[in-house]
Amino acid sequence: MELTTFANNLILASMITLFGIHKGVGQWSDWWSYAGFSGPSNWRINEDWVLCSEGKLQSPINIAAESLLFDPGLKNIVVAGNKVSGNLTNLGNDVTFSVTDPQSVTFSLGPLPYVYKLSHIKFHFGRKDGMGTEHTIDGKQFDAEVHLIAYNSDLFPNYSLAEKAPRGLAIVCLFIKTNRDTTHTELSKITNSVNKIQFRGNTTEIEELSIQTLMPDNLQYMTYEGSVTQPGCYETVTWILLNRPAFVGEHQLHALRTLRRDSPRNPQAFMFGNVRPIQPLHRRTVRTNINTSIKCPIKREVSYKVNKNIIKQ
Template structure:
């Protein structure tokens, strides 16, 4: 009798296991499984629709608060290896544990170990980044995710716990100079031809983290969330005040080489700020600071509106 009960339950247990393991494949960036519905797909993702500290956000320079206590970031380690994966929605670089990169300093009270990088982009150059500056969207954004390795044993535990995650956002602009693209991004886009189908992955060695971080001194920081399900609100975000560049050929590779769901536009829409404080290490009163960025190479129609342009300086409240 007991044996019969066990055998009858096994199919149910298998079904439950199948459902749990397939959650990751249920969400997309478009349609009825897109961002507007993430919070309904899985009860554990309810923060995606109900959270009050969600990411990404628009960074309005007029709302930035200069914090003189924000020191430069510290990066221990540089070259890493890992698997570049086609997730079906975009590109994820999973960092190997053989070489670790530790990040501290800035607004951080703990040390964080680099876990993965995610590249967001759009179908056209007028969109793609998740974070925006004064409503201006860049064609791409690379996000470096690290977990609090002083408090938590691994990424799985840390992502749902307080002070668990650090995310560094680097905006990516378009350059028409064939040799003007970031060398590490070239390393990534050159590998795309080997991961054209969902689930494909390719090992990459000696990728320089430092070359992906154009500045460690000037940035904006705020408390937010993961930009993908489960949208846990455990993330300290740092948005660097300087872009890196990709060429038109690299963007073409990114948008056409991989057979991904949606074929681009893999970014989450902006989320309400809800009275959160956005602090910055940029001193608006000190005109000698390198607080502006040259976007002459980006050739966006709305580039002149971007407050990070060299001809315009960040302005705080008077």
């Protein structure tokens, strides 16, 4: 085993030298991916990404329904603002909508102790339906997963300063399911534009994307403390996973699956499969404001009986 580990590290070191990725040369952001030698199991070779392998609050996780803790003290999420404009960019490993509006949209209350300002939206999806989400529910995936990533605007002026700080980020997670007879009107603003961002580095403008229309009407959720799911895996995220998925047309998800993660010189390198593997829970609690009204089948009878052996004075 030690010999195998040594050999793997030697290969990785050789690759780093080959690509010129070391201090002062090259960019780690151009190196990492979701598969192969540059995949999740080897993100650790960048010393700044040590949390990816050593962290105890990593994401994504599997949500076991039976282990959810109903917390009656969890308030509803407050979403302030609605329409935002920004740039939709093919980053190779994902497609990201970056908000450029100075006012933007904010999230507060729920499990959040501060106000969090929407910074960008990332899309994760698989090659086929049922294999496109990072988080799983009882071991099962949805078709895609959307991350609405916000930073703590009460304490920090921008995302870059907040991402490494405790309580710095909040990510609202929206699961996606396909429906043959459905078209998600708001998501069409994204999917109708993917032909303009087919290859890595391509970008286009999107105007007046309605965040509240993108999200379901029912904002019941599950929440836990975790991390960013891409390098450097910073453990600064309060996750809010919405209970109700959004339904989109098959053609809309198919449009995302046409995106490439490289240049036109490598047209067969598709982006789909940009999903990090499930991480250990490490005794974390996943809370919810969903009251299932399930009664405990074990009855506990508590009573007080006078000890008859007590001698009255």
